[in-house]
Amino acid sequence: MPMFSLQDLEAAHTTVRQFVPETPVYAWPLLKERTGVDVYVKHENHTPTGSFKARGGFTYVDALMNSGEKPNGLVTATRGNHGQSVALGATRNGIPSYIVVPEGNSQEKNAAMRAFGANVIIAGKDFDESRVVAQQLQEEHGYHMVPPFHENLVRGVSTYALELYCSIADLDVVYVPIGMGSGICSLITVRDLLGLKTKIIGVTAQNANAFALSFAAGKAVQTATANTFADGMACRDPQAQPLEIILKGAEDVVSVSETQIAEAMMAYYKDTHNLAEGAGAAPLAALMANRTNLQGKRVATILTGGNIDLTTFLNVMNAHTQETSELASA
Known part of the structure; x- marks a missing residue:
């Protein structure tokens, strides 16, 4: 049974558009030249927080307020994009927010969360440890x-899934990154509500492949680490409901x-002049790896966000350029 009805979704869209205008879907000619595939890019990097997550946090806090419950604070764990959306929703409703991020988290994402009004707390070696700290803060202070x-x-x-399916008819395949699962689950749910046949392919990083392992096994498989620069996919503990x-x-x-x-990030920058964070570029990376099987197909990629530190972006691009040069000269 779907998580919500089409009527519920349309009501959410009315709410979301108060803050997040409909994001564009572009078919970039240079991406088609590069891949040989009709590629439609859903630009969720063009939201006010630079990520698709803006939609979720805004809707979550709005529903909380409509329920008549105004907590004394919101707390959550994040690598950045989810935290920005929660901070935004909290600040708009006069609620303090406490966002727990792991050690070494993106400094620019931390700064963005603070700019949206969050109290950023650095604790834990990765997202899953930060989530434990957030739960402790909830218990100690009564935060929501x-x-x-x-x-x-x-x-x-x-x-965003509704916008995509209504913009481009008869999509054969959509590639989407998986972090904690809200993005891919939205595409699956809306596809089914609309009665479409579009195939949904989730993408993980090889260094953070818990969801890929879980899908192959048909049950939750945890990993010991999730060490990828694509921090939006750095999950090692898949949760039961999205799985x-x-x-x-x-x-x-x-x-x-x-x-x-890294190659996909470079492709986005060169072919579209859009900045893609690692998770945002991963769907294009998967498409490029499977391009020979996608000829003649109408394929969408979700560019989920563009929030990457300048230093990280430059380091990734420099390393990729050096590796490419070494391969060319070998």
């Missing part, structure tokens, strides 16, 4: 815990290497 996956988050995020939806509704879940992600 915003989970990484929830029906109201997915309902908000699903407004169930993915197992039932995804065509496949694939993994791409750090090098492939």
Whole structure:
């Protein structure tokens, strides 16, 4: 049974558009030249927070306020994009937010969360450890815990899926990155609500491939680490609810290497002059790896965000350029 109805989704879209105008879907000619595929890019890097997550946090807090409950604070764990959306929704409603991020998290994402009004707390070696700290803060101070996956988050995020399917008819395949699962679950849910046959392929990083392993096994598989520069996909502990939806509704879940992600980031920059963070570039990386099987297909990629530190972006691009030069001269 779907998480929500089409009527619920349309109501969420009305709410979301108060803050997030409909993002564009472009078919870039140079991407078609590069891949040989009709590629449609859904530009979620063009939201006010630079990420698709803006939709979910806004909808979640709006639903919380409409329920008559105004907590004394919101707390959540994040690598950055989810935290920005929660901070935005909290600040707009006069609620303090406490955002827990792991050590070594993106400084620019931390700064963005603070700019949206968040109290940023650095604790834990990775996202999953930060989530434990956030739960402790909830218990100690009575804050409302915003989970990484929830029906109201997915309902908000699903407004981008609705826009995509209404913009481009007869899509054969959509590639989408998987972090905690709201993005891919929104595409699956809305596809089914609209009665479409589009295949959904989830993408993970090889260094953070818990969801790919879980999809292959048909059950949750945890990994010891999730060490990828594509921090939006740095999950090592798949949660039961999104995994169930993915197992039932995804065509496949694939993994791409750090090098492939870097190549896709470069392609986005050169072919479209858009900045893509690692997770945002991963769907294009997966498409490029499978291009020979996609000829003649209408394929969409979700550019989920462009929030990457300048230093990280330059380091990734420099390393990729050096590696490419070495291969060319070998």
